[in-house]
Amino acid sequence: MGYDLFLGCVIPARLPFLEASSRKVFEKLGIELKDVDGFSCCPDPTGIEQIDHKTWLTLGARNLSLSRNSNGGIVSFCSGCVETLKGVNYFLNKDKKTKEEVNKDLKKIGGSYDGNTNVKHFAQVLYENLDKIRENITHPLDGFKVAVHYGCHYLRPSEYIQWDDPFEPKTIDEIVRVLGAESIDYELKLECCGNPVEKSDKELSLLMIKNKLQSIQDSGANCVALVCPACYQQFDFNQRELSKEEGIDFDIPVFYLSELVALALGIDRGDLGLNFHRIKPKSLFEIVHFA
Amino acid sequence: MSVVNFEFRNEVLKHNASLSYCYQCSTCSGGCPVALLTDGKYNPRKIIEEAILGFQEKLVDEQDPNVWLCSTCQTCVELCPQNVELTEIFSLIKNRCFENGNYPEGFFSQGQAIIENGVAIPYSNAILNRRKKLGLPDVKTASVDEIRKLLKLTQFENNIKKRGG
Ligand code: SF4
Ligand code: SF4
Numbered sequence: 001m002g003y004d005l006f007l008g009c010v011i012p013a014r015l016p017f018l019e020a021s022s023r024k025v026f027e028k029l030g031i032e033l034k035d036v037d038g039f040s041c042c043p044d045p046t047g048i049e050q051i052d053h054k055t056w057l058t059l060g061a062r063n064l065s066l067s068r069n070s071n072g073g074i075v076s077f078c079s080g081c082v083e084t085l086k087g088v089n090y091f092l093n094k095d096k097k098t099k100e101e102v103n104k105d106l107k108k109i110g111g112s113y114d115g116n117t118n119v120k121h122f123a124q125v126l127y128e129n130l131d132k133i134r135e136n137i138t139h140p141l142d143g144f145k146v147a148v149h150y151g152c153h154y155l156r157p158s159e160y161i162q163w164d165d166p167f168e169p170k171t172i173d174e175i176v177r178v179l180g181a182e183s184i185d186y187e188l189k190l191e192c193c194g195n196p197v198e199k200s201d202k203e204l205s206l207l208m209i210k211n212k213l214q215s216i217q218d219s220g221a222n223c224v225a226l227v228c229p230a231c232y233q234q235f236d237f238n239q240r241e242l243s244k245e246e247g248i249d250f251d252i253p254v255f256y257l258s259e260l261v262a263l264a265l266g267i268d269r270g271d272l273g274l275n276f277h278r279i280k281p282k283s284l285f286e287i288v289h290f291a
Numbered sequence: 292m293s294v295v296n297f298e299f300r301n302e303v304l305k306h307n308a309s310l311s312y313c314y315q316c317s318t319c320s321g322g323c324p325v326a327l328l329t330d331g332k333y334n335p336r337k338i339i340e341e342a343i344l345g346f347q348e349k350l351v352d353e354q355d356p357n358v359w360l361c362s363t364c365q366t367c368v369e370l371c372p373q374n375v376e377l378t379e380i381f382s383l384i385k386n387r388c389f390e391n392g393n394y395p396e397g398f399f400s401q402g403q404a405i406i407e408n409g410v411a412i413p414y415s416n417a418i419l420n421r422r423k424k425l426g427l428p429d430v431k432t433a434s435v436d437e438i439r440k441l442l443k444l445t446q447f448e449n450n451i452k453k454r455g456g
Contacts, residue, residue, distance in 0.1 A: 012422070012430050013412040020425040040409045040433035046363050047401045047411065051389040053306075053382055055447040059405075062433075062441065105444045109437050156365035157376075166369045192324050192364035199397030200359040207328055208362070273425055 002032030003075035003120070004067040006085070009041050010229040011077050017273025018229060022077045022122055022258040024267050029132050031125065034071055039063050042084040045153065046196035046230070049084070054101075060088030061102050065113035073118030075125055077258070079228035083153035083161065085119040090160035121154060123227045123257055124163055127171045130178055138266035140180025143288030146260070147184050147221035147252075148172045149212070149235065151228040152192050172257060176225055179264040186219035188212050195234040209234050210242055213250045223284055224254045232256060240278040253281035263290070296345030303342045306383040312373040313339050319367035319377055325360050333360045335367050335377055342380055351387045358384050359395055390450055402451045409438040 011019050026033050040059055043049065049056040064085055067074045076082050092099040092115045103112050126133065150169050158166040167190065173183040194208025213235070216224060224235055236254040243249050254277065262272055274281055284290075304310050319335040320326045326333050334356050341349050349355055358381050367377045388394050401411050410432050422429075442448045 007430060009411040012427075013410065013414050013418055016418060016422045016425055016427055019427055023427070035428060035430075037431040038433050040438050041405050041411045043405065044401065044411055047398060048405065050363075050382055050385045051394060051398050051402060052445065052447050052450065053386055055442060055445045058441055058445050059438070105441055108444060109440055152362075152364040152366075157368045157378075159368075192362045192366075194362060196364075197325065197360060197362045200357070200395045204325070204328060204360065208324065211328075271426070273421075276421075 001072065002034060003072040003125070004036045005033040006036070006039060006042070006063065006067070006074045006076040006081055008039075008076060008078045008081040009044075010080075010233075015229050015232065015276075017276045018232065018256045018258065019077060021256060021262045021267075021272045024271060025126070025258050025261045025265065026122075028136065028262075028265050028267060029129055031129065033075065036066055038066055042078075042081040045080055045084045045087060047199075049087075056084065057088055057091060057098065058102050058105050060084050061092060061113040062106060062109075062111055064088060064117040064119075065106065065111050067117050069116065069118050073120065075120045075122055077122045077229075079121060079151050079153040080230055082119060082121045085117075086160050086162075089115055089117070089119065121163065121227065123154065123172055123175070126175055126257070126261060130175065133175070133261060133265070134178050137179065137264050139264055139290070141260060141264050141290070142180055143290070144179075144181035144260070144284075145184045145220060145222045146176045146181045146225045147186050147216040147219060147223070148176060148189070149193065149224055149226040149231060150190065151226060151231040154227055172225065172227065175257065176260065179260055181260065184219050184221040186215045186221065188215035193231045193234040195230040198234075205234070206238060206242060206245070209238050210246075210248065213239060213242070213252060216252060217250055222252070222287070223281070224252060225257050225260055226254065227257050236278050251279060251283075253277065253279050253284050255281070293344070293346060293349075296347055298345065299347040300343065300345030303345075303380060303383055307376050307379045309374060309376045310339065310342055310380055313343060313375045314373060315340060316372065318370050318372060319375075322366045322370045324364060324366070325362055329360065333357065335361070335381075338381065338384070339375065339377060342384065347387070350384050351391060351393065354388065354393070358388070392453055399451065402447065406439065406442055406448055406451060407435070409433040409435045
């Protein structure tokens with residue numbers, strides 16, 4: 001069993017260490033990821049869709065047309081890419097005329113798209129392989145008190161994401177628990193991290209992440225787990241920014257879900273690129289005696 | 292006094308017919324994190340009301356409320372008892388702002404990057420080295436010519452150029 005890997009832009013070109021841990025986890029679980037030539041930007045549902053819906057649909061359809069369901073369809077490490085690719089499918093299938101128009105343009109570059117490519121988030125694939133993960137754990141994450149941040153686009157709009165519950169999600173909490181960690185509830189668990197408004201209002205964006213981090217600190221959690229590179233930058237990079245700009249030091253390490261799974265599966269920590277995190281997880285490892 | 296602009300209203304309706312279901316209950320604004328943090332200055336119900344009335348000037352020129360402040364968290368869409376697809380309606384409004392050259396800088400640079408590279412973030416040498424060190428394979432992204440051709444067909448390139456891109 002395997003999938004076509006859709007990498008997108010942010011992870012491979014800015015946060016490649018997140019790609020490294022994700023690929024290693026899939027390899028360890030024996031789930032094949034096929035690299036496909038010729039993908040473009042998904043395009044960004046919080047960027048390009050907002051300035052040109054037609055372009056968003058057209059480039060999205062072109063990307064989807066490059067994958068085959070016989071290869072397992074697409075899997076992506078990024079919630080934004082998943083939202084776009086599922087959304088484009090939804091809108092093309094909802095309105096025949098739009099699909100025809102998009103295909104008219106695709107034809108001029110020798111392409112076409114039927115609207116049927118399957119798309120999955122990598123966390124969905126992990127959830128579907130929970131037993132395999134359980135069997136392969138060598139380093140349970142004892143002492144990790146994890147604040148799970150689902151992120152908006154992993155869940156909503158449920159109309160076309162069609163995965164987990166939009167307001168009472170459970171998949172990532174369950175994965176984290178299987179790893180031996182504790183999932184800590186916190187008041188602002190379902191709130192947006194604020195990343196998409198950074199382009200329009202940096203101050204507002206920082207306020208949103210500050211409130212989230214405060215809520216996480218108040219809950220007693222000692223780290224964050226998330227599944228989206230935009231959320232990752234907001235939680236990790238802008239946590240550093242808050243420290244520089246406002247002198248607030250939360251010092252809460254932020255893990256990609258793949259990193260936590262990799263640690264629990266005993267994948268060599270040195271191969272994960274954890275040193276690229278702005279908030280270093282080293283002191284957490286010492287506190288919980290994670291060897 | 293403003294009069295209803297049926298032309299703009301119909302344009303929004305054509306893009307997303309769910310606009311007509313709104314009965315102004317304000318559930319969307321009640322659940323909106325940005326409305327909460329801006330003391331209601333940002334207000335999704337109000338944007339929908341203005342769209343129903345076709346108030347193009349308010350929405351596109353004055354940007355009152357400022358539709359760019361939506362974080363696209365999709366909470367309102369999920370909560371709306373009438374299944375109004377608010378974020379899809381907002382995206383039409385923002386698309387019109389884009390055509391008028393009236394949008395935050397960050398969107399422009401992302402658009403330009405895609406025209407030039409086919410991807411939103413080009414691969415720097417530092418990143419290529421880092422990828423190698425992490426044992427990651429080379430990525431063969433889309434042909435820039437092919438993407439450019441599509442961006443010409445959708446008028447995207449023209450709209451970016453209008454801003455001096
Ligand atoms: S929640 Fe829906 S019906 Fe109520 S005001 Fe908002 S858009 Fe209109
Ligand atoms: S999608 Fe936008 S308008 Fe709707 S709740 Fe989120 S921030 Fe508010």
